[in-house]
Amino acid sequence: MTTHESPTGTRRHTSDPATASADHTVSVDLSGRTALVTGAASGIGRACALRLAAAGAHVRLVDVDGEALAALGVGEPLEIDLTDLDAAEAAGRGADVVVNNAGVQTVAPVQDFPTDRFSLMLRLMVEAPFRTVRGALPHMYARGWGRVVNISSVHGLRASPYKSAYVTAKHGLEGFSKVVALEGAEHGVTSNCVDPGYVRTPLVEHQIAEQARAHGIPEDRVIDEVLLARSPVKRLVEPEEVAELVAFLCAREASFISGASLPVDGAWTAS
């Protein structure tokens, strides 16, 4: 049986022996919903934007890279620097789904970590998500339905050397996500973190040189010896695999999943 949810909360069931192979599949129907995706121009955010648009959502795409947003060919591109926190909050207003995804990485030992970069990363990866959600919640509460999905990381659950700002920010995001889950429960709003291992995106490609420097090894050894060292499944995650979980968290069938941290990490955090 396939269950579709409409924005009004009515349910439609189909059970057809001719489509038996489709039994028990989840169909995510977000028609009539507005979904905000931050960092939508690249990598995981891009995959989430395309997936939520395919589910029927009107997707509000936020990124500093306006040209790449326009090239996506779906949704409503909004060129915004999310470190402008008032702009971040305004982008959240009226959204039924918020995917807090925008993030950056810097790899350096604590004693050398640039202090302004540390501040910027916490602003972008903790304060901006607080503000997008702050902007969206009144609308979600009024409709009695909402989905907050925070793209955290295995580094929201575990630490690695040389990533002090990133690990601090992601642990902060995990805490914020749980508080939203508690406050949103009585309003039909869920909040979860998705925690990927290393995903094949520009963010990972750009850190290979920094990782090589920090660990004192050649760049061609970074993926196997640093990035995948703690992952029992020895491959990078694809952005579409992360986006599929994000879409599932927006389905009616996921309404009891809230306050959770869901690894997509090839068993990294199991060890």
Ligand code: NAD
């Ligand atoms: P990416 O670099 O491919 O994309 C990030 C996007 O965020 C870019 O389009 C960039 O322009 C945008 N962005 C950066 N600063 C911004 C700002 N100030 N305002 C608006 N937009 C801004 O990165 P990705 O790998 O897709 O990462 C997306 C998220 O997933 C990040 O939060 C990251 O921490 C998380 N994550 C990534 C991985 C990975 O291995 N790639 C693993 C775990 C978690």
